[in-house]
Amino acid sequence: MKVYKFGGTSVGTAERFRALIPLINDDTNKIVVLSAMAGTTNALAEMSALFSDGKKNEAKNKCEAMRKQYHTVIDALFASETWSLKAHDYADEQFLYIESLFSREYSRHNEKRILARGELLSTVFLYFLLSETGIPSVLVPALNFMRIDKDGEPDYFYIRENLKRELAAVNDEKIIITQGYICRNVFGETDNLRRGGSDYSATIIGAAVGAEEVQIWTDISGFHNNDPRYVENTRVIRSLSFDEAAELAYFGAKILHPSSVNPARMKNIPVRLKNTMEPSDEGTLVTSASIPVDYKAVAAKDGITVLRIRSDRMLMAYGFMRRIFEVFEAYKTPIDMITTSEVSLSLTIDDPTSLEDIVKSLGSIGNVEVEREQTIICVVGDFRPGKVGSAPEIFEALNEIPVKMISYGGSENSVSILINTSDKTVALRSLSLKLFPEA
Numbered sequence: 001m002k003v004y005k006f007g008g009t010s011v012g013t014a015e016r017f018r019a020l021i022p023l024i025n026d027d028t029n030k031i032v033v034l035s036a037m038a039g040t041t042n043a044l045a046e047m048s049a050l051f052s053d054g055k056k057n058e059a060k061n062k063c064e065a066m067r068k069q070y071h072t073v074i075d076a077l078f079a080s081e082t083w084s085l086k087a088h089d090y091a092d093e094q095f096l097y098i099e100s101l102f103s104r105e106y107s108r109h110n111e112k113r114i115l116a117r118g119e120l121l122s123t124v125f126l127y128f129l130l131s132e133t134g135i136p137s138v139l140v141p142a143l144n145f146m147r148i149d150k151d152g153e154p155d156y157f158y159i160r161e162n163l164k165r166e167l168a169a170v171n172d173e174k175i176i177i178t179q180g181y182i183c184r185n186v187f188g189e190t191d192n193l194r195r196g197g198s199d200y201s202a203t204i205i206g207a208a209v210g211a212e213e214v215q216i217w218t219d220i221s222g223f224h225n226n227d228p229r230y231v232e233n234t235r236v237i238r239s240l241s242f243d244e245a246a247e248l249a250y251f252g253a254k255i256l257h258p259s260s261v262n263p264a265r266m267k268n269i270p271v272r273l274k275n276t277m278e279p280s281d282e283g284t285l286v287t288s289a290s291i292p293v294d295y296k297a298v299a300a301k302d303g304i305t306v307l308r309i310r311s312d313r314m315l316m317a318y319g320f321m322r323r324i325f326e327v328f329e330a331y332k333t334p335i336d337m338i339t340t341s342e343v344s345l346s347l348t349i350d351d352p353t354s355l356e357d358i359v360k361s362l363g364s365i366g367n368v369e370v371e372r373e374q375t376i377i378c379v380v381g382d383f384r385p386g387k388v389g390s391a392p393e394i395f396e397a398l399n400e401i402p403v404k405m406i407s408y409g410g411s412e413n414s415v416s417i418l419i420n421t422s423d424k425t426v427a428l429r430s431l432s433l434k435l436f437p438e439a
């Protein structure tokens with residue numbers, strides 16, 4: 001069994017949808033995990049924001065415009081009246097459902113119900129399209145098996161048991177289609193795995209069924225050595241270890257959801273990144289094997305806030321860090337980077353939801369300074385202890401840029417550097433020139 005995940009651009013238009021047929025219709029038993037069509041989740045999120053602001057009429061107009069766009073796609077997608085009619089009916093049903101929510105009160109739960117429509121639509125379209133083409137497949141709803149626990153983590157036991165039951169009911173089918181991104185929460189309500197979460201769905205499913213391989217099909221031929229949205233002449237990396245891929249994904253490489261490597265690493269399932277526009281390209285293979293190279297790739301994570309805590313009482317004291325960390329634990333706020341001196345500690349967070357409360361609580365420990373709009377640059381390479389050289393090229397490349405924090409030695413695979421977000425593009429470009437001069 002393999003898992004194939006197709007992202008939004010892979011189902012962005014009727015042509016792209018049809019281009020999936022030969023990729024799916026091979027001899028492999030597979031679970032196809034699908035994202036919403038490109039732009040759909042953004043549009044649903046905008047609609048929910050209008051709903052939450054009490055602008056129900058604007059939300060309704062947006063919904064109507066989207067319904068029309070979907071009908072145009074359906075006209076281009078299906079050749080036969082039978083399947084086209086079924087698809088039109090299904091789309092109408094989904095958009096009517098969204099409109100019916102607008103007559104209720106806004107709630108986070110209703111928002112999540114709205115956000116879930118994109119994947120429900122795309123998977124039904126693929127199922128109808130394969131049926132029209134005469135290719136047997138079966139649609140297994142993700143909401144029947146995908147579930148997160150009270151901490152928002154995948155509930156592997158529940159997922160494995162329920163997916164097993166769903167798959168046993170469709171024993172002989174070679175192609176199983178399901179939705180990425182959507183799940184149920186601990187209350188059984190519709191929820192999601194956060195933006196870009198279909199990658200995570202794919203690896204969670206892969207781990208649950210013990211898949212031979214998970215393939216992530218997107219709009220680029222694999223993992224590049226820098227962010228192609230900001231840097232020209234980036235190059236594809238043929239192989240990455242789970243740890244390297246996880247760090248790059250966590251530190252901003254959009255090609256993979258930040259948590260998506262964990263389930264594959266846990267069960268040692270290879271993850272292959274492939275391009276739907278260039279299916280014969282080799283792409284990138286992520287496995288447990290690590291091939292050390294001085295510098296492999298660079299990624300950047302925005303939206304970082306740095307907190308600097310200073311207290312003379314910290315000098316020679318013990319228990320200080322514990323007290324600081326307890327504050328973050330109390331507010332369920334993960335810390336990304338940390339650096340310390342005798343009397344101060346700097347740390348970064350990417351979730352500012354509880355920032356005010358955190359700063360207030362830290363006030364009893366020391367002076368707190370906060371700076372927003374920071375970016376963590378993560379350089380993945382060979383930083384094993386004992387290696388000489390301390391990566392001078394990184395700091396030469398960043399010579400002209402104010403460096404706020406450096407984390408070296410925490411990981412064998414990466415060095416993290418905090419800079420102002422306004423310096424990000426320059427930093428990424430000069431790192432590419434210095435670290436990958438052959439590109």
Ligand code: ADP
Nearest residue numbers: 007008009218220222223224226227253254255
């Ligand atoms: P999908 O809709 O298929 O999930 P995404 O847009 O989420 O696709 O991810 C693919 C995009 O990730 C690429 O088009 C590229 O712009 C961006 N990206 C950012 N960093 C990297 C990287 N290091 N390697 C490849 N792509 C990257």
Ligand code: ASP
Nearest residue numbers: 035041181195196197198
């Ligand atoms: N459709 C969702 C999103 O746009 C999930 C995904 O594409 O992976 O975030």
Ligand code: MG
Nearest residue numbers: 007196254255
């Ligand atoms: Mg994605």
